[in-house]
Amino acid sequence: MAPKKEPAKKKETTATASVSAATSAGTTATTTASASVSKKAKTPTTGQKPGATTGGDTTKVVTTQKKEKVKTTALKAKQRVTRGNKLTRKRKIRTTPTFRRPFTLRLQRTPKYPRRSVPKRNRLDHFAIIKHPLTTESAMKKIEDNNTLVFIVNIRANKPLIKAAVKKMYDVDAEKINTLIRPDGEKKAYVRLKADHDALDVANRIGII
Amino acid sequence: MTRIKCTDLRGKKPDDLQKQLEDLRQELNVLRVGKVTGSGGAAKLSKIRSVRKSIARVLIVTHQTTKENLRKLYHGKKFKPKDLRPKKTRAIRRLLTRKEKSIRSAKTKRKQWAFPRRVYGVKA
Numbered sequence: 001m002a003p004k005k006e007p008a009k010k011k012e013t014t015a016t017a018s019v020s021a022a023t024s025a026g027t028t029a030t031t032t033a034s035a036s037v038s039k040k041a042k043t044p045t046t047g048q049k050p051g052a053t054t055g056g057d058t059t060k061v062v063t064t065q066k067k068e069k070v071k072t073t074a075l076k077a078k079q080r081v082t083r084g085n086k087l088t089r090k091r092k093i094r095t096t097p098t099f100r101r102p103f104t105l106r107l108q109r110t111p112k113y114p115r116r117s118v119p120k121r122n123r124l125d126h127f128a129i130i131k132h133p134l135t136t137e138s139a140m141k142k143i144e145d146n147n148t149l150v151f152i153v154n155i156r157a158n159k160p161l162i163k164a165a166v167k168k169m170y171d172v173d174a175e176k177i178n179t180l181i182r183p184d185g186e187k188k189a190y191v192r193l194k195a196d197h198d199a200l201d202v203a204n205r206i207g208i209i
Numbered sequence: 210m211t212r213i214k215c216t217d218l219r220g221k222k223p224d225d226l227q228k229q230l231e232d233l234r235q236e237l238n239v240l241r242v243g244k245v246t247g248s249g250g251a252a253k254l255s256k257i258r259s260v261r262k263s264i265a266r267v268l269i270v271t272h273q274t275t276k277e278n279l280r281k282l283y284h285g286k287k288f289k290p291k292d293l294r295p296k297k298t299r300a301i302r303r304l305l306t307r308k309e310k311s312i313r314s315a316k317t318k319r320k321q322w323a324f325p326r327r328v329y330g331v332k333a
Contacts, residue, residue: 117279117290118272127234132241169238207242 126165129157134188135208143208147199148192153179155187162189170206172197213263218270230267236260 131152133139139150153162159177166174178190193199203209218226237260243249244257283289295302313321 113283113286113288114290117283117293118275127238130238132238132245135246207239207248208246 124154124156124161126168129154129161129165130169131186133203133206133208142190143199143203146192147195147197148190149199149202149206151189151191153187153189155181155185157187157189159189162191166191170202172202212259213266215266215270218267219274221270223271223274226267226271230264230271233260233264233267237264 131154134150134152142148142150149166151162151166157165159179162177162179163174166172173194175192175194177192179187181187193202218229221229237257240249240253240257240260243253279290280293283293
């Protein structure tokens, strides 16, 4: 249908181009839609002929109007094809009386500038955690008998931090750590070493004899 | 140990400074153990102070060079980190800028141009 019409309308080139575009858009879709497009395309074409006969300027005005109309009809046809011929949207079935806020897009932060130019340095690093070992008589006894070392430790340190610090500083693995806070406000940590380490050797290495 | 000077430290690379920092902190640790065990003697005990101050110097130099480099990096950019912006006072930061204060409407500009303040002198 389209190629037959084209050579007849080559006089009004703009209109024909739009019509052929419309009809080609129709042909890409299903047959029913294309039939509807062709029907709609026919009406402007019939309108053109009387317009062409009247005068030079009027034909131009007519053709641009028709062009827009044809274009919109073609677009509508295309839309109808994609969404079906019903104009209303399908309503969602709600099973509860409450309306819960649907999940919306949550974007990650992409700051334009860091708030702090330099990130804070960790003030509780392993040097700061272990202050010094204890060398009292009871501490010595612990070293000999229980394979434990006794340290005075930063009060803000917890057991896992103490364990990591001891490992980093003295290369020993701790079996368990017991902590207490002394009456003078300092934290004491009893670090029991694993069986494969000897507390006495480690103590010698550190400097507490 | 010879006295660590800031001028010497400023020439060093950041990796060297980090290494020096670690060495100093190890030394401090040893000194503190010595203090507890009672082994040191007066010389070692007084050394604690100098080591602490040296550590401070290294940290100062590290921080200052980092900050300086960051300022260079952000120079001329529209958005800077807040600690690189001028601190002044909270109130001053919220005042109108000089440019904002100097804005005049077209009407006032025309008036000022058309009717400027004249200065007269009375002839004696």
